[in-house]
Amino acid sequence: MFAQLSVFALLAIQACTVSAFPAYQSLAGLSRDELDSIVPTLRFTPPPPPPGPLANDSSKLVHDAAHPYEPLKDGDQRGPCPALNTLASHGYLPRNGIVTPVQLVNAVQEGFNLENSFARFLVYSTFLVNGNPITNLMSIGAATPLTGPNPPAPATVAGLNTHNNCEGDTSMTRADAYFGDNHSFNETRFQTLVKFSNMFGNGKYNYTVAARLREFLVQDSIANNPQFTLVSPRLFTAFAESVFPINFFIDGRDKSGQLDLDVARSFFQNMTFPPNFHRRDGAVSNVGQDVVTDYFNFTPGYNAKGVNTFVVDPTSATLDQPCVRYTNFVNGLIKSLYPNPTGVLREALNINLQYLYEATVAAGDGCTQVFPYGH
Numbered sequence: 178m179f180a181q182l183s184v185f186a187l188l189a190i191q192a193c194t195v196s197a198f199p200a201y202q203s204l205a206g207l208s209r210d211e212l213d214s215i216v217p218t219l220r221f222t223p224p225p226p227p228p229g230p231l232a233n234d235s236s237k238l239v240h241d242a243a244h245p246y247e248p249l250k251d252g253d254q255r256g257p258c259p260a261l262n263t264l265a266s267h268g269y270l271p272r273n274g275i276v277t278p279v280q281l282v283n284a285v286q287e288g289f290n291l292e293n294s295f296a297r298f299l300v301y302s303t304f305l306v307n308g309n310p311i312t313n314l315m316s317i318g319a320a321t322p323l324t325g326p327n328p329p330a331p332a333t334v335a336g337l338n339t340h341n342n343c344e345g346d347t348s349m350t351r352a353d354a355y356f357g358d359n360h361s362f363n364e365t366r367f368q369t370l371v372k373f374s375n376m377f378g379n380g381k382y383n384y385t386v387a388a389r390l391r392e393f394l395v396q397d398s399i400a401n402n403p404q405f406t407l408v409s410p411r412l413f414t415a416f417a418e419s420v421f422p423i424n425f426f427i428d429g430r431d432k433s434g435q436l437d438l439d440v441a442r443s444f445f446q447n448m449t450f451p452p453n454f455h456r457r458d459g460a461v462s463n464v465g466q467d468v469v470t471d472y473f474n475f476t477p478g479y480n481a482k483g484v485n486t487f488v489v490d491p492t493s494a495t496l497d498q499p500c501v502r503y504t505n506f507v508n509g510l511i512k513s514l515y516p517n518p519t520g521v522l523r524e525a526l527n528i529n530l531q532y533l534y535e536a537t538v539a540a541g542d543g544c545t546q547v548f549p550y551g552h
């Protein structure tokens with residue numbers, strides 16, 4: 178799907194340009210003229226399209242002999258997403274946490290049974306912001322040279338840990354970026370999830386608990402984080418992620434809809450499938466989110482002047498406006514990261530934007546396609 182620079186091409190670039198920039202150094206220091214002459218010469222294989230839905234989406238053992246948990250090695254990347262961390266620790270994704278979009282879609286389908294169009298939108302939107310479109314690689318954690326030479330600033334290409342519209346405030350088990358660490362498991366926040374599960378779920382995490390906890394997390398950030406913001410597209414992931422643990426972390430043979438808290442910790446903190454874990458039966462995405470939004474009707478916005486100064490952001494898509502989300506994401510965020518791409522960078526962006534749009538079509542959103550860099 179994305180731009181794939183061949184190993185040979187990478188080596189060739191490094192060999193030819195070693196005096197200009199050493200292996201994997203960002204291209205960001207180069208002048209516009211230098212970039213214009215170098216970027217179009219990068220040999221580049223157009224990234225393949227994303228995989229379709231699973232042929233068989235029934236429940237099955239995924240913590241199997243072919244996918245054992247292995248502890249992290251030095252340099253392996255893990256980040257804010259408990260599901261991707263787990264998939265990497267079991268080898269459904271490369272264990273070093275450096276991944277391609279196709280690997281991501283395959284892994285979330287195979288390991289968790291995430292529905293195809295939802296997986297594709299999530300993957301391509303995240304990749305366009307945090308991945309390297311030239312090398313087709315993204316870190317599921319911090320920025321690393323392993324994703325290859327970066328395109329020039331203002332593009333960030335810094336992995337999922339980057340605080341932007343993918344990683345955002347009000348996570349269940351990670352602190353807001355304002356407080357310093359937005360990606361590591363945070364026991365204090367997990368204990369709030371435990372407390373709410375005890376208060377509203379009889380010791381389990383379920384949709385009722387998800388609704389109460391989401392309301393609390395938003396109110397808590399408004400009251401304590403002077404830089405709190407919750408607008409599209411992070412708005413969409415925040416509400417979906419509230420129900421993801423129920424939809425995907427409960428063993429597929431258990432139809433209770435009640436997530437055991439030791440199982441939750443296994444994913445959120447330990448990045449491992451529980452023993453004998455079976456994925457859910459049948460692909461889904463954010464089923465149950467209506468329970469959360471029926472209880473907690475949130476209008477996107479941010480703290481304008483410090484804590485407790487919440488204002489509505491009328492420019493943000495709301496949860497029932499997927500096409501505003503898509504259009505603003507492409508014409509706003511992506512255009513701001515890549516104001517004027519040329520050569521293979523432009524080509525790579527256009528291919529990834531095409532795959533993103535096709536995900537909205539597959540989801541049945543009926544959006545009009547936008548072309549920030551022409552056809």
Ligand code: HEM
Binds near residue numbers: 259260299349350426
């Ligand atoms: C079935 C598949 C997936 C599941 C079950 C899942 C689950 C979750 C959950 C529960 C969180 C919230 C963590 C918290 O609030 O403490 C989260 C966060 C996150 N996930 Fe995933 N995820 C999945 C797929 C993906 C994919 C495909 C991507 C992108 C490639 C992704 C990127 C992220 C990011 C960037 C965050 C951090 C957002 C934040 O809380 O600030 N996830 N995920």
